[in-house]
Amino acid sequence: MLVHFLQQQSATRFLIAFSGGLDSHVLLHLSATLRATYPQWHFRAIHIDHGLQPASAAWAAHCRAVCEVLAMPVVNVALHLQIPSGASLEAEARQARYAAFAQHLQPGEMLLTAHHQDDQAETLLLHLLRGSGVDGLAAMPAVRAFAQGWLGRPLLTCSRADLAAYAYQHGLNYLQDPSNADTRFDRNFLRHQVMPLLQQRWPAVTATFARAARLQGESRQLLHESLQEKLPHYQGSRPGTLAVSQLRTASLALQAALLRVWLVNAGFQLPPAKKLGSVLHDVLLATADAMPCVHWAGCEIRRYRDDLYALPPLVAHDSTQIYGWDTQQPLVLPSVGVTLVPEMLGAWLPIVRDSGSAVTVRFRQGGEIMQLPYRGGSHSLKHLLQEAGIPPWQRECLPLIYVGERLVNIVGVLQVNP
Numbered sequence: 035m036l037v038h039f040l041q042q043q044s045a046t047r048f049l050i051a052f053s054g055g056l057d058s059h060v061l062l063h064l065s066a067t068l069r070a071t072y073p074q075w076h077f078r079a080i081h082i083d084h085g086l087q088p089a090s091a092a093w094a095a096h097c098r099a100v101c102e103v104l105a106m107p108v109v110n111v112a113l114h115l116q117i118p119s120g121a122s123l124e125a126e127a128r129q130a131r132y133a134a135f136a137q138h139l140q141p142g143e144m145l146l147t148a149h150h151q152d153d154q155a156e157t158l159l160l161h162l163l164r165g166s167g168v169d170g171l172a173a174m175p176a177v178r179a180f181a182q183g184w185l186g187r188p189l190l191t192c193s194r195a196d197l198a199a200y201a202y203q204h205g206l207n208y209l210q211d212p213s214n215a216d217t218r219f220d221r222n223f224l225r226h227q228v229m230p231l232l233q234q235r236w237p238a239v240t241a242t243f244a245r246a247a248r249l250q251g252e253s254r255q256l257l258h259e260s261l262q263e264k265l266p267h268y269q270g271s272r273p274g275t276l277a278v279s280q281l282r283t284a285s286l287a288l289q290a291a292l293l294r295v296w297l298v299n300a301g302f303q304l305p306p307a308k309k310l311g312s313v314l315h316d317v318l319l320a321t322a323d324a325m326p327c328v329h330w331a332g333c334e335i336r337r338y339r340d341d342l343y344a345l346p347p348l349v350a351h352d353s354t355q356i357y358g359w360d361t362q363q364p365l366v367l368p369s370v371g372v373t374l375v376p377e378m379l380g381a382w383l384p385i386v387r388d389s390g391s392a393v394t395v396r397f398r399q400g401g402e403i404m405q406l407p408y409r410g411g412s413h414s415l416k417h418l419l420q421e422a423g424i425p426p427w428q429r430e431c432l433p434l435i436y437v438g439e440r441l442v443n444i445v446g447v448l449q450v451n452p
């Protein structure tokens with residue numbers, strides 16, 4: 035089954051996530067035995083030492099030794115985790131583990147983990163217990179994009195018993211993590227208490243659950259494809275935004291699904307159900323002049339006029355700063371993440387260079403004026419920004435380029451020539 039899985043992939047380089055436990059030891063061993071017959075495939079392993087158990091350094095040494103015997107190149111990563119008080123140790127370790135995998139995965143390489151059918155059944159149940167929808171119930175896909183390559187799970191069709199039989203047959207010496215027996219953890223409780231009971235009555239329950247997850251995965255994919263097709267019809271007036279009025283014509287279920295796809299496309303973490311509800315009720319239904327904001331880890335949803343924005347949290351910025359600019363080099367403005375280049379001065383550049391006029395970059399304080407000769411006279415910055423539809427939270431962060439005391443460029447919005 036590993037051969038069949040690998041033959042279906044476009045990748046030819048594989049990084050095996052090797053914890054030293056039964057499942058990943060079998061995966062490592064199977065991969066090592068394939069090398070003679072399939073020289074086009076290249077394998078290496080990675081072991082992460084989370085440093086959370088007294089024996090973890092000895093486990094890392096064991097993994098190194100196993101890889102040496104199998105002549106398998108291995109990357110050893112030792113993590114020094116600081117677990118914030120109140121945080122879940124498991125969740126923090128997992129996050130750090132996947133960050134390390136991502137860091138070491140080469141472009142076009144596929145990370146292989148040893149998740150199997152029993153893991154899949156447990157994952158499905160855990161999601162069911164959390165009240166997940168199709169995304170969660172699809173549990174773990176066999177292949178998904180990951181970092182600069184992919185994450186593949188070639189053993190999803192094998193049961194734990196199959197893997198144990200293989201390990202026994204080949205005399206594999208694998209590690210047993212004592213925490214796997216601790217039924218205070220939900221997954222272990224399902225594994226040791228719930229699944230055996232279900233198996234007494236429905237012997238094929240593990241395979242059945244895994245099939246249910248696979249079917250949900252297919253539904254998820256169809257849904258995803260159809261939503262990606264629909265999304266452009268809901269585009270707002272500015273790049274990356276959604277049109278509130280258009281969204282409101284959709285059913286509630288479609289609104290929620292479109293929001294999720296939009297957020298995932300933009301690389302944001304999905305909101306908890308309650309937050310998504312707030313976006314649907316408080317933001318989409320707000321009056322046109324309201325400026326609601328809903329936020330969760332790494333994301334803020336804001337609305338301005340008819341556009342819905344998803345943004346990284348705004349960082350505090352000192353708008354009283356004034357930068358002098360010699361216009362010879364680009365000017366980096368770290369507080370707003372913008373770099374100005376001399377060409378932004380347009381026809382002012384030769385004048386500035388000849389006359390030696392001072393060029394400064396400022397931010398909005400209130401009361402600024404811009405002269406627009408082609409529209410006759412002076413216009414307030416506030417009015418010009420409103421006219422250009424710039425949302426209020428962006429206004430304080432827009433660099434304003436001055437030649438002497440004359441505002442000549444509202445960066446990204448409006449520029450005037452001499």
Ligand SMILES: Nc1ncnc2c1ncn2[C@@H]1O[C@H](COP(=O)(O)OP(=O)(O)OP(=O)(O)O)[C@@H](O)[C@H]1O
Nearest residue numbers: 051052053057058080081082083128146147148149
């Ligand atoms: N310390 C580790 N070093 C390298 N690979 C690991 C390590 N721990 C886990 N893995 C990989 O992840 C797979 C799943 O491990 P495990 O079931 O312990 O993790 P989980 O937290 O339950 O699942 P997930 O990684 O999906 O959250 C293992 O089969 C192995 O391939």
